[in-house]
Amino acid sequence: xxxxxxxxxxxxxxxxxxxxxxxxxxxxxxxxxxxxxxxxxxxxxxxxxxxxxxxxxxxxxxxxxxxxxxxxxxxxxxxxxxxxxxxxxxxxxxxxxxxxxxxxxxxxxxxxxxxxxxxxxxxxxxxxxxxxxxxxxxxxxxxxxxxxxxxxxxxxxxxxxxxxxxxxxxxxxxxxxxxxxxxxxxxxxxxxxxxxxxxxxxxxxxxxxxxxxxxxxxxxxxxxxxxxxxxxxxxxxxxxxxxxxxxxxxxxxxxxxxxxxxxxxxxxxxxxxxxxxxxxxxxxxxxxxxxxxxxxxxxxxxxxxxxxxxxxxxxxxxxxxxxxxxxxxxxxxxxxxxxxxxxxxxxxxxxxxxxxxxxxxxxxxxxxxxxxxxxxxxxxxxxxxxxxxxxxxxxxxxxxxxxxxxxxxxxx
Numbered sequence: 001x002x003x004x005x006x007x008x009x010x011x012x013x014x015x016x017x018x019x020x021x022x023x024x025x026x027x028x029x030x031x032x033x034x035x036x037x038x039x040x041x042x043x044x045x046x047x048x049x050x051x052x053x054x055x056x057x058x059x060x061x062x063x064x065x066x067x068x069x070x071x072x073x074x075x076x077x078x079x080x081x082x083x084x085x086x087x088x089x090x091x092x093x094x095x096x097x098x099x100x101x102x103x104x105x106x107x108x109x110x111x112x113x114x115x116x117x118x119x120x121x122x123x124x125x126x127x128x129x130x131x132x133x134x135x136x137x138x139x140x141x142x143x144x145x146x147x148x149x150x151x152x153x154x155x156x157x158x159x160x161x162x163x164x165x166x167x168x169x170x171x172x173x174x175x176x177x178x179x180x181x182x183x184x185x186x187x188x189x190x191x192x193x194x195x196x197x198x199x200x201x202x203x204x205x206x207x208x209x210x211x212x213x214x215x216x217x218x219x220x221x222x223x224x225x226x227x228x229x230x231x232x233x234x235x236x237x238x239x240x241x242x243x244x245x246x247x248x249x250x251x252x253x254x255x256x257x258x259x260x261x262x263x264x265x266x267x268x269x270x271x272x273x274x275x276x277x278x279x280x281x282x283x284x285x286x287x288x289x290x291x292x293x294x295x296x297x298x299x300x301x302x303x304x305x306x307x308x309x310x311x312x313x314x315x316x317x318x319x320x321x322x323x324x325x326x327x328x329x330x331x332x333x334x335x336x337x338x339x340x341x342x343x344x345x346x347x348x349x350x351x352x353x354x355x356x357x358x359x360x361x362x363x364x365x366x367x368x369x370x371x372x373x374x375x376x377x378x379x380x381x382x383x384x385x386x387x388x389x390x391x392x393x394x395x396x397x398x399x400x401x402x403x404x405x406x407x408x409x410x411x412x
Contacts, residue, residue, distance in 0.1 A: 001177065003029050004038040004060035006052055008067035008077055009156060013043040021066040021161060028165060032173055033181030033230060034062060044068065049080035057084070057141050057149040062173065067156030069134040071113040077153050078137060082121040085141055089119040095126050095135045102133055127152065127168045132160040138172065150176065181230060184237035188225040188248055189258040189267075191401050198223055201251050205244065212241050214248075221386075221394045222264075254408060257401070264400040265293040271407045272303035272352075279403065280349035281307035282341055285360035285367060289396040305349045310341075334358075335379035338370035346372040353406065357399050360384065363391070369399050371406045378406065 005025050011017040019041060026036045037060055042052040049068070056063045068077030082089050096118035103110040117134055120126065127136025137153035152169050154161045174180070190198060195218045199206055202225075205214045212229035227244055231237030249256055257267040272279055281291050281304075288309040294300050338356045346354035358368035366381035382398045384391065 001034055001061045002037045003034050003062040003064060004040060004056040005036060006056060006063060006065040007039070007041045007156075008044065008049065008065060010044045010074070012041050012067075021156065021158060024158070024162065025064050025066070025165070028170065029062075029064075029173070030183040030185070032170065033177060033183055034173065035183060044074040044076060046076050046080060046083075049076050050084045053080055053084045053151070057143065057151070061147065061149060062176075063149060063151045064169070065151065065153045066161055069117065069136065069153060069155045071111070071115075071117055071133070075116075078116075078119055078121065081124075081137060081139055081151060081153060085121055085123075085139065087122040090122050091115075091118050092120050092126055092135075093118075095120070098128070098135065099133050127154065127164050129155065129160055129164055130167070131163065132157060134160070136164050136168070138168075180232050182232070182234055182237055183228065183230050184234050184241075186227045186229075186238065186241055186245070187260050188227065188245065188256060189260075189262050190223040190225065190252060190255045191221065191257055191264060191397065192255045193223075195223055198252070198255065202248065203251075205247065205251075212244055214244065220390050221397055254405060257404060263293070264397050264404065265290075265297055268400050268404050268407070269294065269297055269300055269303050271404060273299070275352075275407065277352035277407070278303055278305050278349075280305050280345045280351040280354045282310060282345045282354065282356045283307065284310045284358055286357050286392055286396045286399070289392060290355070290357065290400060293396070293400070305351050307345065307349070307355075335368050335370065335381070338368045339372075339377045339379050342370035342372035343377050353403060355399060355403050357395070360392070360395070363388075367395055369402055371403060373406055374410055 005022045007019045007022050012019050022039050029036055038056070040052050040056065042048050053063065053065070065077060068075045078089060096115070099114055099117055100110055114133055120137055121139055124137050124139040127138050129135045132155060134155040136155065137151070139151045141149040141151060143149055154164050154169070195216060199216060204210070206216055212227050215226045215228070217224050217226065225248060227241045229237045229240045231240055257264060268279070281294070283290055291307050291309070294304045338358045342354045342356035345356060352374065354372045356370045361367055361384050363384060365384055367384045368379065368381060370377055370379045380402055382395065384395060386394055
């Protein structure tokens with residue numbers, strides 16, 4: 001069995017509202033073990049709605065639609081399903097009574113337009129909506145030479161849709177599937193090389209058709225390997241992934257920094273806590289971004305002592321005693337200057353490690369970074385290149401990654 005999700009509404013196709021329902025339903029279907037093959041978004045235009053349902057029923061066994069069940073002229077879902085299936089719309093007395101009672105409880109007179117919400121394609125079943133006036137539709141469409149296609153139409157209001165999913169749709173889909181099954185995803189986070197270089201280091205893992213499958217995505221220089229496996233339970237699906245996770249570690253080593261929602265700051269703080277070590281940070285070019293990331297972590301206090309944000313040569317002199325004249329000779333963007341700053345920060349904050357990030361260079365040049373630690377001070381140059389929108393975040397992430405590697409390379 002595979003599924004298609006249809007999201008209906010002019011507000012979605014025009015970009016005025018973001019479709020969050022499809023992502024939510026996809027995740028719930030994965031938990032039931034149903035792969036989602038297609039997401040379709042269609043405007044409030046009847047012929048297009050009919051075509052969307054017809055195509056979905058041709059290529060998917062389960063169709064979940066959200067939106068278009070309201071009382072207004074642009075709510076076309078019930079009519080689209082009926083015309084696609086070649087049946088008429090009939091009134092459901094129980095649904096009508098529910099809608100009337102809902103308005104009575106709200107002490108409001110029911111507008112005549114709401115009568116349309118009690119109309120259903122002939123042969124369909126009502127999906128109760130406990131707290132809304134738009135009942136859902138459960139319809140089975142015969143397909144020549146195939147099994148029935150099952151269509152569930154739910155309102156677009158997320159709270160109502162989710163309640164109806166949990167109360168009616170999820171149990172119905174589970175019954176269709178028989179034996180319990182889940183689709184489980186696990187993310188391995190990597191940093192330090194480009195996407196194509198990393199893929200070349202993973203022989204055969206990204207191959208289509210492999211079980212479990214491994215996908216690769218990149219966002220702001222972080223590479224995520226998403227492993228997907230099926231099984232009767234999440235623990236068993238996760239267990240089947242472990243050999244693949246082991247191969248990734250063997251091939252990539254310290255390029256792997258974390259899992260699932262981990263960001264680089266989480267990895268650095270975790271290492272520091274494990275070793276009962278501390279860190280201070282002095283930033284110039286990244287304007288406090290690294291400290292912001294570290295400070296946002298709920299468990300940062302034990303490992304991150306704090307730091308400074310420098311804006312000019314006077315700040316460097318106040319921290320390190322590096323006179324402006326000497327800084328001018330050395331160059332504030334130089335490795336020696338950042339080395340002095342890092343060592344001064346380590347002493348002032350009494351930490352095991354201190355990170356110093358120099359002024360941002362011109363695009364295409366190198367950013368100077370220094371890390372002071374138990375072995376002494378090491379300096380690194382990182383290329384300051386890339387899309388303008390990610391230049392500064394990438395530099396901050398690269399600096400944190402150098403701290404991570406420094407900690408790993410410093411046995412206690």
